[in-house]
Amino acid sequence: MKxxxxxxxxxxxxxxxxxxxxxxxxxxxQVTGKLEAFTAMVDVPDPRVDQLVALFKPRKTTYAKVSYVDIAGLGKGVGRAGLSGPFRNQISAVDGFVQVTRDFADPTVPHPEGSIDPVRDVAIMDAEFLLADLVTVENRLERLEKDIQRASNRDRPAVELELGLWPRLQQALEAEIPLRDLELTPAELRVTSGYSFLTLKPMLILINTGDQDQNPEQILTYRHANSAVATIKGKLEMEIAQLGGPERQDFLEGFQISEPGLNRVIRISYSLIGLQSFFTVGEDEVRAWTLRQGATAVEAAGTIHSDLAHGFIRAEVVNYLDLLQSGGLAGARAAGLVRLEGKEYLVRDGDIVHVRFNV
Ligand SMILES: Nc1nc2c(ncn2[C@@H]2O[C@H](COP(=O)(O)OP(=O)(O)OP(=O)(O)O)[C@@H](O)[C@H]2O)c(=O)[nH]1
Ligand SMILES: [Mg+2]
Known part of the structure; x- marks a missing residue:
């Protein structure tokens, strides 16, 4: 997940x-205009995992993971010019965006628009994405005309669906409504999935406030589906992140920071792209696993190993808080807090899952 x-x-x-x-x-x-993309994977900081580790003292601890890509070279005009091949490839491959915008003044850091205005900056980037998607929709609409004439009776239903869909997407984009705000049916979403629409992907607006503590809502409102706004003290957080383990701990304690602000940002971005975590616990390993929100117990089993999905019998499930409060699995079982769930059980964020299976 990226x-x-x-x-x-x-x-x-x-x-x-x-x-x-x-x-x-x-x-x-300044690398403007030249495409550069760097990817790095990070652990999703999770106090629940830390609490489970304190209880089980496992030999190994594994956090959920998410990747970030620094996509440089994107600026004003990319939407109009059309996204070029390499850009498109980079951008299509991501599951969501973190849109960074500045809200600090610093004469040594020039702004391409000549002034500090996060609302305007977000509008510029959004306009490029809306335009890029509109170009895609219009290309598809043109080809659709030909497809209608050629369509066999068997293909009719698919073509009819597209005939209903594409003009709606066009209208939305022309009205500057991102596609994620539309209520698309699963069948419609399947049609759009091949086009990697930019405005369909989740969006976290991340405002770098420099040294200031600020409430993001006071800087800008961004009321769209699958979207969130957060702030970060960019330079400070970067410096903290680059400190080694013990130094970092000293620094955080010295300033009485309970946890770096960016932990929250990582967690927001993780849940924004539709992910949740379930845990497996034991003396060998405490591990957070990544699962789509709304996934079932058998899908969770398959995330661990395909054998567990194939041979799935039942899942023993307990909420992590219940487990912590009863001091371990034995205690939770004795207190009747461990449930036996079947294949179709919808896994919830924070579930501890133990799969019983046959090979
Ligand atoms: N004062 C101040 N400067 C910052 C802060 N965060 C970043 N900067 C400075 O802003 C400048 C630009 O930062 P970059 O992170 O390189 O910006 P970028 O968006 O990656 O730039 P391009 O890739 O060239 O488009 C650098 O000189 C940073 O040191 C901050 O919180 N406060
Ligand atoms: Mg850069």
């Missing part, structure tokens, strides 16, 4: 990338 970091030139994308991933990419280097 999130693409986008934003205007010099909007502090690479700084945020370094903060989120602990990487050490050079910042302040």
């Amino acid at each position: 999130l693409g970091i986008i934003g205007l030139p010099n909007s502090t994308k690479t700084t945020v990338f370094n903060a989120l991933t602990g990487s050490n990419r050079p910042v302040g280097k």
